[in-house]
Amino acid sequence: MDFSNLTATQCVNQFASGEVTATALVQSCLHQIQQNDPSLNSFIRTSDSALPIAQALDIKRAAGKPLGPLAGLPIAIKDGICTAGLKTTAGSRMLEEFVPVDDATTVKRLVEADAIVIGKTNMDEFAMGSSTEHSHFGISKNPWNHQYVPGGSSGGSASCVAAGLTPASIGSDTGGSIRQPASFCGVTGLKPTYGRVSRFGLIAFASSLDQIGPMARSAEDCALITSVISGHDPKDSTSAKNDIPDFLATLNQPLKGLRIGICKQHFEEGLDSEINDSVKAAIQVLKNLGAVITEISMPHTPYAVAAYYVIAPCEASSNLARFDGVRYTHRTEGVKDLAEMYCQTRAEGFGNEVKKRIMLGTYALSSGYYDAYYLKASKVRRMIKQDYDTAFESVDLILGPTTPTPAFQIGEHSQNPLAMYLADIYTVSANLSGVPAISIPCGISNRGLPIGLQLQARSFDEATLLQTAHQFQMETDWHTRRPNQ
Amino acid sequence: MNAATTQEQRQSISEDDVTIIIGLEVHVQLDTKSKLFCGCSTEFGAPPNTQTCVVCTGAPGSLPVINQQALRLSIKTGLALNCEIARFTKWDRKNYFYPDLPKGYQISQFDKPICGLGYLDLFDQRDKSKTRRVVLERAHLEEDAGKSIHDESKQGGNSRIDLNRTGTPLLEIVTQPDMRSAAEARAFLNELKLILTYLEVSDCNMQQGNLRCDGNINLHIRVDGQQIATPIVEIKNMNSFRAAERALDYEAVRQLELWKQNGLTISDAPKQTRGWDAATQTTTLQREKEASADYRYFPDPDLIAVTLSEEEIDSIRSEIDRLPAQWREELIGQHGLKPYDADVMVGQGRGVIDYFLNVAEGCGNSKMAANWIGQEVLRFLNESEATIESYPITSTQMTELLTRVVGGELDQTRAKEVLEQMIEFQLEVQSAMDKLGIKPVDNQEIEALCQQLINENPQVIEQIKGGNAKAVGALIGKARKLNPNASPGLVKNTILKMVGG
Amino acid sequence: MSDSIDRETVEQVARLACIDLPASRVDETAKQLAEILEYVGQLEQVSLPDDVEPFFGATESVNAIRKDELSPSVARPDILSNAPDSDGEFYQVPPVF
């Protein structure tokens, strides 16, 4: 049977009611992957234990034992998130053979909720990229058009959900790495508040920006998964102790009186006109639902990408220093001494984009440049955060496009990396300030590529994001559109 | 300052023109059960790589969480060293590559150390009635690195890496360049170690690397009214206090000789790092502090700041018992010890002081207790390399023994014999006395004994009668032979009385 | 801030980052880095209030601390299993000098 159009919520409900077995769901996913992934390349590997776990789950249900909130849900995990006993590469040759000892806290929580890890998805190496063209394991394709990128860095996680290979996936978002691919592939992707989801087991790109989140076919599915993966983790010092509201309970509340701000800086030059039109149409939908729309200004928005491209490489240059060929990784053999082993291993194990960013960060932190780059960027980051604080005094949500353009073609930006970096122009601010943000489908371009709408909320107010997104999805069917395979 | 000098000027320098400038950096391993950022044990001596986990080996995806006890012990140390305690402290990464540094950076503290300015007062090494103050720049918490075991055969074999020690909490205490001799540096280290031991914040076991120190040294030289500073040298690998003293002494001489030859000053040459070679008793060049040592410090985004309230700091302060300096004062002021004796006793640690206080109070004579502990007990401990905790005579037993001395029942010489018996045969005081045949001698016996001595030693008696009371001393030894239990004091007094002197 | 970056600086940065950079790639790398540095150079234009505090982390909460308690270490064979070279007891690396 073909379950490829089921949402995560439907999978869980149908499994619980006995309409479908976990085994059948997993087999269906594996079949879809086998059929379609050779051309998409959204997975780096599938898990051999998915089927046995599904079978055990079927027995558990048959025996009437209590089931977890995600029981029966096959879920794909970005390969930058550790899975115990299952290779975790972060898309890098450096970690080609790395088998984690522990599950990431997120994976542990998913497994404890009886979700089934189906496999590991492709990504830009160490999450550095916006196209999933920079993986040691090949380029991932956009299921809507294989000439186009799925976005990145969580491109595999977006692509596999859009293509119906799996109902949901987990991504990570450092500057837009969940939302941008979600928007390119026509799925719903949530970057929770910084600290909401434990980073333990997430292979760090930029620790102060990284956040794990769900990618799925609806806001409701994202709410379901976010409920499971959220919450304080004593193993992550930056994880928040805030209570976790019942995200599902508030989904159906009306939007009447909700104050939505439209940030004028999100509609300036560089925005594709089709996206502009789709977002404006979406605003009308929300207005009709009772939302109050006002224009706001966030004056430091234009500097967000610049601040991001200082801060993220600085942190990365240090986070990636551990990959030295001693404990975890690829090592270049036949060297004369330690220094040569280090330098050769790192030259060989990292791809060009990663090396470039490590060098950039190394430079920006080095003696004499720290103040001008890292410190200045961190001060601008403060201003960006203050823009948010000010905005949220008068509005509950900030609405705008997720990306300035729909998906670009594979190779289109290979000679112009800055153009690629600007694909993050609307998304990086949420990472810099820590606020939660969601991307939901809101249109299809003339070329047949999805368009995404971004909503941002106050820190720890994912509930309002999910509620608004859900209400929008009750009124529209963009999120149900699937690529023609 | 640092003007060029001529060969002639340099050769004419006398010792009085040279001031030695020394600053120290001391790494103290804090005595926590678990490591600074993970739950692995800090126990010394485990088989290699058996006390590691994903966090302390820097596995991809792992994250650090700070150990509360390490914070508390740091604050305790800071308070004892009169440091300002930060109300806000944070963590920074010090980036460099080395195989025993798993993450490629060390988590340390850069601009907001947990302890700020403080000081430590020392006896002036030239005049112990005075003190000298060493100002402490700061003390910060950081994680230790692992151990690299290099191939000593020089055949180019692999190095082996043990990460058991990685992540062990270290407090790095940095002094200002306030010490003026190698002996003073050693005195500083001794006093610091004593304080750390009294605080029970560290084992201070140098063999196990619990206390490590590096020194910065240069010379200020007065030449024809102007002052010249020689290039600063950092000395590493000083793995005992004695080694530190020797290395600094050696280096002071070397720098002076070198300067006399080449005249180079601090502005002419970069800071050097030299290692102390115990085998040759020299320092050898390790590396010039070149520009490439660029640690790229920045705030660790995996950790969040720590704030400390007055209440927390006060609660830690209340855990601090008296420190060595306070004990010295108390032993001198309250118990009448001589400064030297008080210093010796305090230097032995809290256990000896407690022992002394018990005995002094029990026998009612502090001076006697101090003498006995200073001589008998400490000599025994030194000879047998034992600690007070393993000393065979309890303070109760010692009290009983000395009470009998105070009461006149035993003289000091006899009491020492009793003590020897007690130690050798594990006896109580009374049993040891019985074994030695010591029993009370009544007055009649004493008088009879004295009469006998008077009868047998007419020359001595003549001298006494002639006004030389001291001559009685010659009879004391004879009295002992006749009756070992006779108290020499009593014998002396009785004879004098009987002779009518 | 400088938008250009010379060969020497690129070589120094590569050394600091421990990444072997063949001489033939230095110019290209310099160009790539300069391009980004030029873009981020716009930060220079941002005027800031004098008292603005840098924002280093997306959380400003404090005091995540743990009790000084032991938790089990990872078994040595497991921890060494990802190492490219070990003798079962130690990690092995090429000689330092």
Ligand SMILES: [Zn+2]
């Ligand atoms: Zn550990």
